[in-house]
Each structure stands twice: as C-alpha cells, then as structure tokens.
Amino acid sequence: MRQVVGTPSRERRGRARRAIGLTAVAALLPVVLAGCSLDDAFYLGWPRTRPTDQSEQMFDLWVGSTIAALAVGVVVWGLIFWCVAAYKKKDSDTELPRQTHYNLPAELTFTALPFVLIGILFYYTVIVQDNVTELSEQPKACTEVTAFKWNWQFTYTDENCEALTGADGQPVTETGDSDYIPIIVVPNEDDVRFVGNAEDVIHSFWVPDLLFKRDLIPGGDAQTTQWEVDFNSEGTFVGRCAELCGAYHAFMNFEMRVVSPEDYETFVNARVEGATTPEALELIGQDPYATTTHPFNTDPASGEAS
Numbered sequence: 001m002r003q004v005v006g007t008p009s010r011e012r013r014g015r016a017r018r019a020i021g022l023t024a025v026a027a028l029l030p031v032v033l034a035g036c037s038l039d040d041a042f043y044l045g046w047p048r049t050r051p052t053d054q055s056e057q058m059f060d061l062w063v064g065s066t067i068a069a070l071a072v073g074v075v076v077w078g079l080i081f082w083c084v085a086a087y088k089k090k091d092s093d094t095e096l097p098r099q100t101h102y103n104l105p106a107e108l109t110f111t112a113l114p115f116v117l118i119g120i121l122f123y124y125t126v127i128v129q130d131n132v133t134e135l136s137e138q139p140k141a142c143t144e145v146t147a148f149k150w151n152w153q154f155t156y157t158d159e160n161c162e163a164l165t166g167a168d169g170q171p172v173t174e175t176g177d178s179d180y181i182p183i184i185v186v187p188n189e190d191d192v193r194f195v196g197n198a199e200d201v202i203h204s205f206w207v208p209d210l211l212f213k214r215d216l217i218p219g220g221d222a223q224t225t226q227w228e229v230d231f232n233s234e235g236t237f238v239g240r241c242a243e244l245c246g247a248y249h250a251f252m253n254f255e256m257r258v259v260s261p262e263d264y265e266t267f268v269n270a271r272v273e274g275a276t277t278p279e280a281l282e283l284i285g286q287d288p289y290a291t292t293t294h295p296f297n298t299d300p301a302s303g304e305a306s
C-alpha cells in the first residue's frame, strides 16, 4: 500500500535544518583547516601561472571535468536525499511499499549514461593529450636535459638539437651541484623542445607551473625522450625531480627562466663566447642566481640535510 507523504513535523524540520548546517560546516572545514582563501580553494591546488598553451589546455580540461563531476554529484545527491526524505518509513506504515525492481528503461538509462559521460571525457582528454605530446617538424629552440644523482645538466643546442660549442671547444652546459642551483634559460616562443636523458637511475623533469613532467630513464639513445611546449609568457619558475631517485632526491631543484627571444639569443651568444651563466644572465638584466629555490646543504654532519 502506497503511503501519502505527510506534512513534516516541526521536530523533523529542525532535524533537517541541523543536517544542512552540519553539511555546510563539513564542506567549509577543509578550506578553513588548510588555511586557504576561498579563492585558492577553487584553484584546487593548481598553480596560478600557466606559462604555456599546453598548461592552459590541461587546466581547462581539469576545470571542465570537475564541473561535470560536480553536476553528476549534485544530481545523485539530490536523488538520494529526495528518496530519503520522501520515502522515509513512518509510524503509520505497516506494509512494504510497492516494489519496483527490474525497471528496464531506468536500468538501461543508468547503464548507457555513464558510457556517454566517459566518452565525452575521453574525447577531450585525447585532444589535450595529443597537443601536449605533439612534436613540431622543426623546433624554434632546443635544450638537452640530463638528470643525474642528484642534480641537473642542461646543454644549449641549436634548433636542430646539436650541442653548441663554447670558446673552450666544449659543449655549452649548465650543471648544478650542492652549492649551485642550475638555471635553464628558454625563449618565450612556440615549439621549444627539450631532449631528456638520465645518467644513472630514473629521474623526472618537472616544472609545476607548466603542469608537466616527463620521466627520464637511463639507457642512452634508446631511452631519449623529447617534448615541446609553446610558451605564452615570460617568467621564473622552479623545477624539480618528480621521481624518488635516492637520498638527495628532494634537493634536486633547478630554475627555468623564460625570456624574450632577443634576450635568449644574447644569453646563448654570451655563453658560447665564454661567459658563465650568472654573467650572461646579468647581461640581459636577469638575477644572476636562482630566486625560486636555494641550494641545500647535503653534508649529513651539518644536520641541515635531514
């Protein structure tokens, strides 16, 4: 026998209000406890600056997916709470209500709808992923990235990714050590390529603002990996190793400077002619040393490394 839903009692309304209040507090707690502003909460941990076209596309994909997931969530939560409220067992209920198992149209809908949603997400993911992994026929600039325990070496190259030779007859490189954060300078242009390798164990090139990381796997040419980005703004960004590679993995930082193409040209020419990185950076009006991170003392005796 189907029961007619009666007018909720005052007590029940009070309980509902308390439940809504508790839900609101629970939703706000993470924001308050994490010490974030409401503005930060809506960024969901993503960096504010996204200096490449690829990072903008990835951010848009994430925001779109989150909104779609929230919309599905609101519908599901709405249906759950509606059922709980509308079909709650009342004292006057003496029989089970009408049972509606095996409703074929409803079950077909619930099966087909997720496939449609997954299909839409898959479609946009593939488009963005293709753009992120795409390589141009001819990059506008190229740099070699070599990771080793526990630092980075960058080798400046021409547009064909052939190492540039300096005044001393050696490749023009930038190498970090325990006292020096290496700085990689790149032009604010489209199609800037990186050619990555690892010397010893697996490392991972990661610039959080680019929303991009790529594992660097030892194994010589067979494991060489390449990626490209289209920069859309200048700036200074911290870089890190994103693969747990050993004792000083966490200290394996570098800095990326995105400068105008003219400054990049001036910088690279100065390096080829024998200037050090700090000297060449000062020549283009940049800070000579890293500003986003600093060297860590890796001497265990100092106590700072732990």
Ligand SMILES: [Cu+2]
Residues within 6 Å of the ligand: 147, 150, 202, 203, 204, 241, 242, 243, 244, 245, 249, 252
């Ligand atoms: Cu590493």
